[in-house]
Amino acid sequence: MPRRTATMLASTLIFIALLCAGVFFPVPYSEMSPGPTVNTLGAAGGEPVLKISGRKTYPTSGNLNMTTVRVTGADYRMNLVEAVYGWLAHDNVVVPHDTLYPNGKTEEQSTQENAEEFSQSQESAKVAALRQLKIPVQSRVVVASVVKDTPAENKLHAGDVIRAVDGTAVKAPEDVAKLVVKHKPGENVVFTVVPADDAAAAEKAGKEPKGTEKVTITTVKAGGGKSRAIVGIQAGTDHTFPFGIDINLADVGGPSAGLMFALGIVDKLTPDRMTGGKFVAGTGTIDENGKVGPIGGIRMKLVGARNAGAEYFLTPKDNCAAAASDVPDGLKLVKVDTIGDAATSLAKIRSGDLSGLPACSAS
Template sequence: MPRRTATMLASTLMLIALLCAGVFIPVPYSEMTPGPTVNTLGDHDGEPVLQISDRKTYETSGHLNMTTVRVTSADYRMNLVEAVYGWLAHDNKVVPHDTLYPNGKTEEESTQENAEEFSQSQESAKVAALKELDIPVQSWVVVSTVVKGSPSQGRLHAGDVIKAVDGTPVEEPADVAELVTEHQPGEDVVFTVVPAKEQAAAEKEKRTATTTEDVTITTTTSDDAGEKRAIVGISAGIDHTFPFTVDIRLADVGGPSAGLMFALGIYDKLTPGSLTGGAFVAGTGTIDDDGKVGPIGGIEMKTVGARDKGAQYFLTPADNCAAAAQDVPDGLTLVKVDTMDDALGALTDIRSGDTADLPKCSAG
């Protein structure tokens, strides 16, 4: 065989081998792409996203769209060809697999965590919107979760309202851990609680729950990497009682990043006029009960998805601004927001058409 032919054959075989390797050898990466964007002021799957009962609401116009990101599943194994394509594609982002699924988190665990975060974001959005409108909201410290096999299993239950620990009134979730860790492992701690069933019945009947129980738990030793301390195997959180019903109907969405847009949508429906003045505004950001806006993941994918839907303005958490401004879709203005008040101020400017002084994101 002539040397030239042999060289060409060897090169072809090597190329085929490399292509096969690229297709069949998995790499430890996952992919993010723009997901659906939904108008919180509109309908989704045939019903309103925001449904408010027993309170006067007002007509709205324009868009206040929440945005999402699609990610590959936990068990999906990307190959090298797909990874290279994702790196080169403008609307995709390839990230290390552990970024999306740390510590070997399964698809089921990730879905459950996202669902819990989404539920919490809805609660915080309601509280933030109502606080902005000076509408009173009652808040309670509750048992959020009970660890299986812990001393609290069967003694405390998710939804129990924690009134006191060892007779000391509880005001914040952090108070619970602080009071428990004053004990040594093996000592007893007394929880004064309103049982979850009693609290639920009181809320349904629009009365204040008065029945309390004292529950004694024997502490055990923490088994995490931190300093050893007394624990009882629960996590504490905040629950709320609202003066009227606000339902958020949006299936197949997870995570906390829609909080800001839900809060704005609720505020818009409860106030006369239109927050947007008919403009197409999208955005993202977590929100806490006090209206503080927090950063989210996948900001570049969300701006692309919003612009593809027609958004003109994108409300961007301050901590995401620098990353988002690295590659802004044409025709989209990134508006920097740190609180719900910031967002409402920006919407006032957008509504009036006076946008020269909008706080815009910069890459610097």
């Protein structure tokens, strides 16, 4: 065989071997890409995303779209060719697998965690929206969860309303821990609670739960070599709303839709059409006081929003620099730090006067 032919054949075989290795050799990476967007003023799956009952609502127009990111599953093993393609693709991002699934987290665990965060974001969005409208919301401290095999198991239950600890009224979740750790391990602590079933019935009736019982629990020593006393609960906050607010959206997780849910609720409860018919998308966590927080996957969300037709994108202040470094053509970033900021910016967008509209910069 002529040397040139042999060299070409060897090169071809090496190329095929490398290609096969690239296809079959897994690499420890995952991929993020733009996900679907949903108009919080519209419908999903044939049902309104936001449904308000027991209170007058007003017509809306335009779009207030929440945005999402698709990620590869925890069990998916990306090969080298896919990773290289993802690195070269403009709209996708390849990240280390542990970034999305740290410490060996399974897909089921991640889904459950995202579902819990999504549920909490809905609650926070409702509170933030009503507070923005100066509508009173009743809040109370509750047992958010009970740790298995701890003294509180079968004595306290998720949803129990905590009125007092050792006779001292509690006004915030952190008050519970402060009162428990005053004890030494082995001492008794007395909780004054409204049982979860009674609290749920009162909430369904739109009333503040009443009627309490005392529960005595013996503290134990915290794990990890710590000497502080614990009973094995996580305290949280629950609310009674003056009217019904339901958020209906399946197959979505995480906390990043909070801002857009809150704005959608405000829009439905006020006569002014917040967008003036414009297509606005956005993202951001929100707390009960209306503070907007940063999210992950901002670049993919910008692409998803623009692909859906958005003209403006409400961007959390702490995501602004990353967002401004690569903005899709035709999309204007609007910096927001609170729900009040967002409402003010939407009024400017609605009026068509964009002077003074807070913008994001890459610096």
